[in-house]
Amino acid sequence: MFAPALPPKFHDWFAARGWEIHPHQEEMMARSHEPSLLLIAPTGGGKTLAGFLPTLAELSAGGHEGLHTLYVSPLKALAADIRRNLSTPISEMGLPIRVEDRTGDTPSSRKRRQRADPPHILLTTPESLALMTSYEDAARTFAGLRRIVVDEIHALAESKRGDQLWLAMARLQRLSPEMRRVGLSATVEDPGAIAHLLARHPDPCPILQADPGPDPEIRMLETEARPPWSGGGGAYAIPAILDEVRRHRTTLIFHNTRAQAEIFFHNLWLANEDGLPIGIHHGSLDREQRERVEAAMVQGRLRAVVCTGSLDLGIDWGDVDLVIQVGAPKNVKRLVQRIGRANHRYNAPSKALLVPANRFEVVECVAALEAVKEHDLDGEPRGPGPRDVLCQHILATACAGPFDADALFDEVKTAGAYSGLGRAQFDDCLEYCATGGYALRAYDRWQRLMQDTEGRWHLRDPRAAQLIRMNLGTIHDSDKLKVRMRFGGGRPLGEVEEHFAAQLNRGDTFLIGGRIVRYEGLKEMVVEVTRASVRKPKIAVFSGTKFATSTQLSHRILRMFQQENWPGLPRHTAEWLALQREISALPQPGRLLVESFPFEGREQLCLYGFAGRNAQQTLGLILTKRMEEMGLAPLGFVSSDYATLIWGLEAVTDPAPLLDRAALHDGLDRWLAGNAVMKRTFRVAAHIAQLLQRNAPQARKSGRQATFSSDILYDTLVKYDPDHLLLNITREEAMRGLVDFGRIEEMLARVEGRIDVVRLDRVTPLAAPLFLEVGKVPVEGMGRERLVEEEAERLMAEAGLS
Amino acid sequence: MLVVSDLHLGRSERMARLGGASLPPYESFETLERLEADIAACDPREVVCLGDSFDDSAAVRGLPEAITDWLVRLQAGLSWVWIEGNHDPGPVALGGAHLGEMRAGPLVLRHIAAAGARGEISGHYHPKARIASVSRACFLLDRDRLILPAYGTYTGGLRTSDPALTGLMRPEALAILTGRQARAIPMPRR
Numbered sequence: 001m002f003a004p005a006l007p008p009k010f011h012d013w014f015a016a017r018g019w020e021i022h023p024h025q026e027e028m029m030a031r032s033h034e035p036s037l038l039l040i041a042p043t044g045g046g047k048t049l050a051g052f053l054p055t056l057a058e059l060s061a062g063g064h065e066g067l068h069t070l071y072v073s074p075l076k077a078l079a080a081d082i083r084r085n086l087s088t089p090i091s092e093m094g095l096p097i098r099v100e101d102r103t104g105d106t107p108s109s110r111k112r113r114q115r116a117d118p119p120h121i122l123l124t125t126p127e128s129l130a131l132m133t134s135y136e137d138a139a140r141t142f143a144g145l146r147r148i149v150v151d152e153i154h155a156l157a158e159s160k161r162g163d164q165l166w167l168a169m170a171r172l173q174r175l176s177p178e179m180r181r182v183g184l185s186a187t188v189e190d191p192g193a194i195a196h197l198l199a200r201h202p203d204p205c206p207i208l209q210a211d212p213g214p215d216p217e218i219r220m221l222e223t224e225a226r227p228p229w230s231g232g233g234g235a236y237a238i239p240a241i242l243d244e245v246r247r248h249r250t251t252l253i254f255h256n257t258r259a260q261a262e263i264f265f266h267n268l269w270l271a272n273e274d275g276l277p278i279g280i281h282h283g284s285l286d287r288e289q290r291e292r293v294e295a296a297m298v299q300g301r302l303r304a305v306v307c308t309g310s311l312d313l314g315i316d317w318g319d320v321d322l323v324i325q326v327g328a329p330k331n332v333k334r335l336v337q338r339i340g341r342a343n344h345r346y347n348a349p350s351k352a353l354l355v356p357a358n359r360f361e362v363v364e365c366v367a368a369l370e371a372v373k374e375h376d377l378d379g380e381p382r383g384p385g386p387r388d389v390l391c392q393h394i395l396a397t398a399c400a401g402p403f404d405a406d407a408l409f410d411e412v413k414t415a416g417a418y419s420g421l422g423r424a425q426f427d428d429c430l431e432y433c434a435t436g437g438y439a440l441r442a443y444d445r446w447q448r449l450m451q452d453t454e455g456r457w458h459l460r461d462p463r464a465a466q467l468i469r470m471n472l473g474t475i476h477d478s479d480k481l482k483v484r485m486r487f488g489g490g491r492p493l494g495e496v497e498e499h500f501a502a503q504l505n506r507g508d509t510f511l512i513g514g515r516i517v518r519y520e521g522l523k524e525m526v527v528e529v530t531r532a533s534v535r536k537p538k539i540a541v542f543s544g545t546k547f548a549t550s551t552q553l554s555h556r557i558l559r560m561f562q563q564e565n566w567p568g569l570p571r572h573t574a575e576w577l578a579l580q581r582e583i584s585a586l587p588q589p590g591r592l593l594v595e596s597f598p599f600e601g602r603e604q605l606c607l608y609g610f611a612g613r614n615a616q617q618t619l620g621l622i623l624t625k626r627m628e629e630m631g632l633a634p635l636g637f638v639s640s641d642y643a644t645l646i647w648g649l650e651a652v653t654d655p656a657p658l659l660d661r662a663a664l665h666d667g668l669d670r671w672l673a674g675n676a677v678m679k680r681t682f683r684v685a686a687h688i689a690q691l692l693q694r695n696a697p698q699a700r701k702s703g704r705q706a707t708f709s710s711d712i713l714y715d716t717l718v719k720y721d722p723d724h725l726l727l728n729i730t731r732e733e734a735m736r737g738l739v740d741f742g743r744i745e746e747m748l749a750r751v752e753g754r755i756d757v758v759r760l761d762r763v764t765p766l767a768a769p770l771f772l773e774v775g776k777v778p779v780e781g782m783g784r785e786r787l788v789e790e791e792a793e794r795l796m797a798e799a800g801l802s
Numbered sequence: 803m804l805v806v807s808d809l810h811l812g813r814s815e816r817m818a819r820l821g822g823a824s825l826p827p828y829e830s831f832e833t834l835e836r837l838e839a840d841i842a843a844c845d846p847r848e849v850v851c852l853g854d855s856f857d858d859s860a861a862v863r864g865l866p867e868a869i870t871d872w873l874v875r876l877q878a879g880l881s882w883v884w885i886e887g888n889h890d891p892g893p894v895a896l897g898g899a900h901l902g903e904m905r906a907g908p909l910v911l912r913h914i915a916a917a918g919a920r921g922e923i924s925g926h927y928h929p930k931a932r933i934a935s936v937s938r939a940c941f942l943l944d945r946d947r948l949i950l951p952a953y954g955t956y957t958g959g960l961r962t963s964d965p966a967l968t969g970l971m972r973p974e975a976l977a978i979l980t981g982r983q984a985r986a987i988p989m990p991r992r
Contacts, residue, residue, distance in 0.1 A: 436824030440866075446818035461821035506992060521992050522963070691823050712955060716828040724826070791933055792985040799988045801976075 005029070006053065007060050013093050024210035025050040028182075029057065034206055036181040036199035038153070040191050041210035043340035047184045048082060050210075051149040052121075056089065058146065059120055062096040066144035067118040070172075072129055072165060073151040075313055076103040077294070079123040082151075086121070097121060102128050115141045126156065126165040127473040133171050134396040134469055145176035150198065152313050153183040154337075157194050160474035160688065163385045166197055166415040167393040173200055174411055181205075186337050187212060189377035201419040216339045216350040218372060220365050221324070226572050227358050230772030232256070233263050234326040234357040238271050241324060244353065245276060248322040250297070251304040254338055256327045256547060258282045258308055262511040264326060265306040266537075269514065277301060280514045282308040284480075285494040289513055306514075312338060323352040328364035330547045330641075332371040332378050339372075360642070360769060362573040364549065367556040370568075378552035380736070385417030387429055388729050389474055391689035394433045396472055398449055399465040402456040405430060430457070432689065432725045439721050470695040476684045483512055486520050486528040493517070493529070501527050509537045548612030549641040551746060557642070558610055561586040580765040584758050587642075587766075592751040594655050595767055597760040602635065602647040605655065606767045613641045615743035620644040620777065621675060622667035626658055638776045645770040656755055661748050668734065668741055673718055677738050682730040683710040691726060804844050805911065807852035807925025809833055810889070810954035811869065812861030819860065829955035830869045837953070838876060849880050850904065852925040852950060853887025853913030862890065870896065887913045888926070915970055920946050928952040929967060930959030931977045931990050942967065942989060944975035951980055962990050 006021075006029055014021055024039060025046055031037055032054030041047045055069040073079055079101040090097050101123040102114055114122065115132065118141055124132075132141060148169060156162035173179055183198040185191070191207045199205035221244070225236040234241075234255075245251045255261040265280045272278060279293040279302050290310070296302045300319050305311070312334070323342040329335035342350040354369065356362040371378070390412065397403050409426050412418050431437045434449040434457070450460045459465055480495040493512050504510070504519040509532045511517075516537045517529035560566070566574040580586055587593040587608040595606040607623075609616055620637035624646055627634040633649035652658070672678050686692045692710055717724050735742040763771070811833060814825035841849065856862045873896060882898030903912035908921045915924040929949055931940045939951035939959055949967075952959070960967065962977055968991050975989040 436818070436826070438824075438827055440827055446815065446824070448818075448821075448824060464821040467822065691825065693823050709956070709958070712829075713826055716832050716955065717826050720828040720831060721826060789983075789985065792979070792987050795933075795987045801986075801988065 007057055009060070009093050010053075010057065013089060022046050022050070022210070024208060025053060027208055029053050031206070031208070032058075032180070034180065035203055036183075036195070036205040038183040038185060038191060038195045038198055038205055038207045039210065040185050040187060040207065042187060042213050043337075045210050045213070047210075048085070048151060051151065051182050051184050052086065055121060055147055055149075056086075056095060056097065059097045060093070060095050064120060064144065064146075066120075067122060067142060068120045068144060069122075069147040069149060070129070070145060071121065071123045071149045071151065072126060073123070074125065074155050074161060075152070076105060076125055077291075078151065078313070079103055079125065082123050099123070102132075104128065118142075126161045126168065127475070130164055130168050130393075130396060130472050131469055133168050133175075134399040134465075134472065136401055138171075138400050139175050142172055142175045145172065145179050147180050147182060148172065149182045149184065151184045152186070153194055153198060154185040154188045155313055157197055158382065160386060160389050162197065163389040163417050164393070164474050166385065166417050167389065167412065170200070170411050170415045171397070173414065186340065187333075187377070189333055189379045190381075193379075193381070196416040196419075199416060200414050201416045214349040216336075216342075216352055216372070218339060218350075218352040218354070218369060220362070220369065221353045221355045222570065227356050227362060230358050230769040231774075232260050232327055232357045233267070234260075234355050235264065235267050237326070237355045238264075238267055241326075241355065242268070242271060242276075244322060244324065245278070245304045246274075248303075250300070250302065250319045251322040251324060252311060252320055252338075252341055253304055253306045253324045253326060254311070255306065255308055256330065258284050260327065261306050261308050262514065265514040266511055266516070268306065270535075276303045278304040278306065280306045281311055283310040284496065285513050286482075286492040288492065289494065309334075311341065321351060323350065324355060325352065326355045327357045328361040328549065328641075329354065329368045330364075330553070331550045332368055332376065332553055333550075334547075335368055336372060336377065358769065359573055359576060360640075362570060363557055363560065363577070364553065364641075366568050367553060367560055371553065371556060376552070376556075378550040380551065382417075383736075384420050385415065386685075386688075386729065386733070387425065387725070388685040388688040390418065390421075390426070391429045391433055391725075392472065392474070394429055395448070395468045395690055398433070398457060398459050399468050402452060402458040404456050428725050436691075437725050439723070467693055467696065468690060471687075471690050471693045474688050476687060481522075481527050483517070483527045483529055485517075486530050496527060509534055511537045548614045548740065548743070551612070551743065554610040554612065554642065555589065558587060558589045562588065576765055584760060584764040584766070585756065588756075590750055590752075591754040591756055592659070592747070594755060594757050595760060595764055596652055596655075596757065597762055597764065597767075598651070599763045599771075600647075603649065603651040604763070604767070605646045605648075605652045606643055606764070606770065607646075607655070608643045608766070609744075609747045610642045611743040611747045612740060613639060614738050614740035615747070616640065616642070616644045617777075618672070618677070618739050618741060619744055620646060621677075622664055622671055623658055624648075625667060625671040626663065627652070630658075636776055638770055638773045640770060640773055643767070643770060645767060645773075651759075653757070653759070655757060656753070659748070659755065661745075664744065664748070668731075668739075672734070672739065674715075678730065678734060679711050679714050681733045681737065681739060682714045682726065685726055685729045685733060686710050686713065689726060689729070803848045803850060803906065804841060804846035805850045805852060805923060805950065806837065806840075806953040807913075807950040808854040808887070808928060808952035808954055808957060809837070809851060810854055810857050810952065810957050812865050813857040813954065813956050815864050816857040816861045819864070825956065827866075830865070832955040833953065834869065834872050834876070838872075841876060841880075847881060848883065849877075850883045850911055851885060852911060852923070853885045854889040854925065854952075854954075855884055855887065856890040858889050862895065885911060885913055915947055915949060917970070922947040923950065924948075925950045925952070927967060928957050928959045929962050929977070931962045931979060931987070933979065933987060933990075938979040938981055940980060941978040941984075942971050942975055943978060944972040946972065963992050 024041055028050040039050055059068055083099050083101045086099050098119040099121040100119040103125050115137055156165060181198055185194055195205035195207050221240055223237050223240045255264060261282050281290055281293045320342045323339050339350045339352040354365040356365045413421055435447045447460060449457045451457055480497055481501050482495055483493045485491045508519045509516050516532045516534055518532040520528045520530055584595055585593055593608045597604050616639035620639050624634040624637055632652060634646055635648050637644055637646040717727055811830045814827045814829055818824045877897050883904060884898050884900050886902050909923055911923045914926045927949055929940050929942050930937050942949040971989055976986045977989040979985045
């Protein structure tokens with residue numbers, strides 16, 4: 001095939017702006033005929049334009065009827081932003097091209113029109129695309145489609161939103177056989193894995209690597225104040241960070257959790273004596289607030305923004321010249337991508353500072369710096385496409401019209417993530433969608449999907465289509481409540497988790513959007529607050545995502561421990577490690593260090609598994625249950641990314657039987673079955689597979705009748721139908737995510753029974769910070785009951801009723 | 803006398819019939835298992851079901867035989883009363899007496915609490931209260947009335963702070979939380 005050239009007016013336009021076409025943009029143009037093509041380019045490399053140039057060139061001659069290119073990005077904001085950016089070349093070159101965006105925020109009248117009369121270029125999100133393919137007229141909407149451009153594909157590849165997209169693309173390819181696929185990705189450790197997801201299986205997918213640009217300038221921030229032994233805020237570094245903000249034009253200050261970002265922002269303001277304009281941005285803030293900060297950023301009115309992963313992607317902040325990461329980066333790849341947020345100019349090095357929040361994080365930061373220098377990125381392989389997403393896709397397919405099971409199976413297998421799917425697994429999902437998939441064939445006559453005389457599947461009740469469409473999507477926010485000011489027009493501030501709101505009593509103060517507010521009450525499921533004039537909030541923490549340190553980074557830390565001495569570490573940290581080696585031992589790769597010592601009147605057991613926070617937490621749950629059975633009287637435990645500390649009444653002298661692989665597996669099945677983390681995992685799968693539908697049209701919602709407790713559904717399934725598809729999916733999900741049992745297995749495989757037990761008479765330097773960790777878990781099954789009892793007695797006494 | 807309210811038998815079947823998701827059809831087993839255990843523990847002469855025993859009248863007809871057989875077995879040797887609810891208004895094809903409401907000495911038993919009533923036991927609202935960040939189904943008690951929690955397995959609940967409940971109960975009302983052990987607290991009103 002000939003290589004398509006860029007029309008002359010494009011060259012003129014570039015020249016008029018004084019721009020040069022980057023080599024990778026030219027190559028994307030030259031190879032635009034490829035059925036699939038993945039571009040890996042650093043931020044600021046003109047990636048999006050590279051993706052769109054072939055579309056603009058193909059459409060510039062006019063004559064194309066209907067939709068030509070679909071652009072899918074994980075962010076709604078990005079769709080709107082790209083529409084604005086495209087309008088410049090289109091209007092300046094006078095191209096006959098119509099561009100529109102379509103997200104959850106698009107008015108429904110325009111959405112309807114877009115289906116009947118689609119623009120040439122449609123910018124959208126995976127959820128909106130899944131919805132469009134679920135309509136009966138999808139074949140007509142997508143008839144002329146030539147290209148699909150998937151932006152930030154590296155981010156989508158890590159989530160179920162991506163899996164939903166790959167399935168929708170398989171469908172689109174059937175509707176529009178001429179569709180070519182383009183993926184745009186940031187730097188990743190395994191481009192081949194992403195190419196596999198992007199291409200139609202088993203087609204090949206060439207990968208185009210843009211010049212990665214110069215290495216970033218990155219170092220650890222050295223401060224006068226020593227980092228504390230434990231904790232996560234990084235408050236000790238605030239004076240040094242303010243100095244850096246003063247020295248730079250615009251600084252992004254990343255935190256790992258929203259709570260930490262809030263606390264840090266609050267403390268930063270208290271210390272901000274020159275009143276530098278600094279904003280805050282995270283996913284729990286109200287959209288209006290976030291947009292205000294974004295607009296101020298674009299206009300260059302802010303000197304710094306305290307933020308979380310919500311700024312990992314998207315909008316190009318031209319003027320950022322410094323990125324500060326507070327807290328250990330946990331994951332080298334994410335760190336590299338974050339650093340890329342600074343200096344969005346091609347071929348200019350990004351500048352970044354790491355601020356360890358505590359002593360152990362100093363070690364982790366230095367390990368991460370080495371990894372960045374060596375271009376050693378991390379990533380956990382994601383495994384095959386999850387079946388809860390497939391179930392949702394089958395239901396969405398049925399909404400669009402009758403389908404043939406064989407044809408759908410073939411189509412699903414063209415999605416790379418599902419290429420290994422077996423027919424029996426597919427049939428299980430189909431069966432679940434049709435009847436619920438229960439061992440008890442209770443209500444087959446009310447099944448959701450029925451077969452017609454030709455064997456094609458369709459919805460039994462066409463009304464179900466509306467419900468299914470309303471519940472498409474895989475984003476699962478744990479139940480959140482909106483927060484509003486009670487007076488002054490009820491201004492929305494953001495969201496908090498429901499369980500956080502439940503702990504609040506009237507008059508309690510907490511932080512949101514960098515301000516302290518007072519809880520006044522809950523009205524129609526909205527948390528009402530008023531302005532509070534205290535300096536310190538009573539309650540500062542609401543939970544956010546806690547990432548676990550990656551396997552690769554954990555291994556690197558273990559290797560670092562083996563050094564004779566540590567010239568690369570600050571002296572205080574090097575001395576700490578040396579002391580640990582002298583008193584006990586440092587953990588080694590391929591072995592498991594277990595310390596046992598008395599402290600604070602209890603027997604302590606510390607296991608340095610280096611399996612990441614979630615897996616160490618799960619390990620704590622399973623081990624304490626086992627200890628209970630063995631009469632070792634455990635009382636509680638606490639976990640960090642590298643260790644689990646268990647306290648109890650009896651000393652554990654031989655931990656080997658506790659760590660027996662078969663016994664731990666047994667624990668996963670028996671002890672974890674009733675655990676809240678398993679129930680949360682089930683809830684997500686139940687919502688995605690639409691066993692539970694959280695959205696209903698207003699008319700059908702009848703107050704209390706609408707709510708079902710997913711915990712109770714889970715309990716009855718475990719009791720009466722333990723082999724149900726959704727329980728199998730839940731067990732599969734437990735291998736990663738919050739339960740992360742896969743990393744316990746990785747640890748056991750790495751250790752292979754080589755356990756070093758050290759018995760000491762006092763606490764060791766490496767274990768000491770664990771005593772300061774938050775999130776201690778009491779072990780008794782009666783713990784919760786005891787809390788209820790104490791609280792009940794207090795309330796009764798307060799009311800004078802006891 | 804054993805009084806239970808809002809069994810909502812056949813709930814998952816009703817949801818499926820209405821075109822919603824197919825919930826696990828095990829809630830009726832679970833509910834009857836508990837009822838059987840409570841009957842064994844209390845050894846009552848009379849059992850009163852305070853309405854909404856079935857999710858709707860179609861649910862009664864749609865119940866699997868295993869469930870109806872089980873109910874018949876439970877009823878053996880007991881005086882059994884079905885009070886009418888708002889979900890299951892018509893008389894049902896099962897044994898037992900069917901009443902709109904019922905008097906027992908100084909007490910009146912009905913499905914929905916009536917304003918101004920005295921000595922009343924009712925159900926309907928599925929009250930629940932939150933304490934120490936767990937939500938529990940609860941009884942609501944003051945000197946006029948007792949409102950029972952829902953007995954059924956897949957039943958949602960109404961917070962005690964809802965105006966429907968705060969308007970009904972006296973200021974000094976108690977919420978008695980269900981759980982491993984019943985616990986009384988002042989009825990949460992916010």
